Amino acid sequence: MGGTATIVGAGLAGAAAAWFLTRRGFSVEVYEQAHVVGGHVRTEWFRGIPYEPHGAHIFHTDHRSVWDLVSGTVEFVPYRHRVLTRLRGRLVSWPPQRAELCASADFTDIALELADRPGAVDESDFESYCVSVLGPTLYGESVRGYTEKQWGRHPRTLSAAVARGRVELRNDGCHDFFRDTYQGWPRRGYGDLVEALLRQAVVHLGCRITLKDLPEVSQAGRPVIVTSALDDFLGEAGALQWRGVRLQPVYLPETALAQPAMVVNEPSVTLAWTRSIETKWALPELHDRLGTLVLREYPGAEAKHYPVLDAAGENQRTQRELEHRLLGQSRNPIHTAGRLATYSYINMDVAILQGLRVAEKVAAQEEC
Ligand SMILES: Cc1cc2nc3c(=O)[nH]c(=O)nc-3n(C[C@H](O)[C@H](O)[C@H](O)COP(=O)(O)OP(=O)(O)OC[C@H]3O[C@@H](n4cnc5c(N)ncnc54)[C@H](O)[C@@H]3O)c2cc1C
Structure with missing residues (x-):
């Protein structure tokens, strides 16, 4: 039982891996470039109102084990997204x-x-x-x-x-955006969930780690789980294309709820934003309270939010080359998980599953 492991990135994938390994007796060190954990899903609060600086996040899954993990770790409020x-x-x-x-x-x-x-x-x-x-x-x-x-x-x-799995025409009167069995929103936000998953790990904030830093943070031969983008990690930033969004908040002190659903899409090109988001919808106990935040989502920001899956498949080819180079160049067994390292648009449940699966693999290799 036990051993040591290093994790790069304290988003959901890294936190899920840390949760699994620390429960198996591993000593786990997590390195996070930001000054706070949570990665892309972290929720912020303004005057008691939640908002999401990186876009709306609704937890939805058909994986019973993932739902049991998250809802057994922090309190989830039932919320069906519209x-x-x-x-x-x-x-x-x-x-x-x-x-x-x-x-x-x-x-x-x-x-x-x-x-x-x-x-x-x-x-x-x-x-x-x-x-x-x-x-x-x-x-x-x-x-x-x-x-x-x-x-x-x-x-x-x-x-x-x-488009697959995202663009559909319905004729069943179901207005839930997601059809998954388990859906909800963490009552105290996603940062609370990630912090709870990381409780037994040692977390170093403000530490950006790339391949060349590994000798300082991990002994040769010890496992490393990477959840950061591989072009960054290999010192080749810019090799992969990403699309980012910028969220512009507006606080409305005299309004209880500003729009008829958490998300309103604006497809017209005459408006620069794509959608407006009112996260307050997730917490019914706040609905009657005056004061709300609406965030407009503007695309085109310098951030790694969405991998660009081009029709010719060029970015995915580059990703495969980076994966190949990473395995060839490292003195540590490297495992990748999460949306950045796998260059994929995955939901939170899949990020968690990927974190758990690589952790399971690390544990199996170290314990045999
Ligand atoms: C706009 C938007 C809306 C979304 N909405 C939903 C939704 O409603 N429901 C849903 O299920 N999913 C949603 N998702 C997907 C969800 O955000 C991801 O599944 C989840 O964030 C993946 O977690 P992660 O740990 O893989 O990545 P991240 O959360 O990005 O975590 C990676 C972490 O690694 C850190 N890091 C990066 N590089 C380094 C480095 N070199 N050194 C140290 N640290 C580093 C980052 O700072 C970050 O904290 C949405 C995604 C987007 C873009």
Whole structure:
């Protein structure tokens, strides 16, 4: 039992790995470049109102084990996420509901197109995928502008993988954005969850670690779990393309709730932001209290938020090359987990699962 392990990054993936290993008796040191743990999901508070400086985060999963871990670690409030989108000046459900659109004379042309869609989804690229699911007009008015703003490139240059599982047409009256069995929001925010997972580990804040720093923080041959972006970690920043967002908060002291759902999408290219977010929706006990924060999400910031899955697959090829080089150059057994190190758009439950799986592997190798 036991041993030592080094973890780079104190987001959910790194924290889940630390949680697993410390429970197995490992001595774990976590190095985090920021001055606070939590990574991308950390929640902030202003006058008792939660807001999310890196974008809305709703916990949703079908993995019972992940739900048991998070909800057994901190208190979760039941919350079913709803998203609305602006279409021809009206707010309608997102994902779109066929019956809702067909019921309104404003959308007759869209309803006719929906009846005339191809039987199979076109997987050639993002735009082809969406047009085959939504028809050209609904796609053009609710997705194309949003996507151009979000990614800063033509939707045809994005892989269909960006749309798969995210763009759909519904006809079942289900207005929950996510369909997972377990959904909720941590009552004291995500920082609370990450701090609890890291409780038994030694955390070094303000420490940016790259491959060349490993001799200082880990003995040769000891396992290292990397959750940072591999281009940064290998000292090749810029090799991978990322897309970032900037959240602009507005505090409304005289308003209890400012919008009819936590997230309102703004697909029109005449507005620079893609959506507005009111995290207060997650905590019903705050709904009647005056004072709320709405954050507008502006794409195009210098931050590593979304990997760019281009239709030609170039960035994924670069990622594979970086993974190969990393394994060849290190004197430590290196394991990767999390959205940055795997260059993938993954939800929180998958980040946690990846952290747990690499930790399990480390434990199995060290204990045999
Ligand atoms: C806008 C947006 C909205 C999202 N909404 C949802 C949602 O509603 N539901 C959901 O399930 N998922 C959502 N996600 C996904 C979710 O944010 C990720 O799954 C989660 O943050 C992944 O955690 P992680 O530990 O892999 O990465 P991170 O949280 O990024 O953690 C990595 C950590 O490593 C640190 N680090 C990086 N480089 C170094 C270095 N060289 N040295 C030391 N430390 C370093 C970083 O500072 C960071 O703290 C969303 C993502 C985005 C971009």
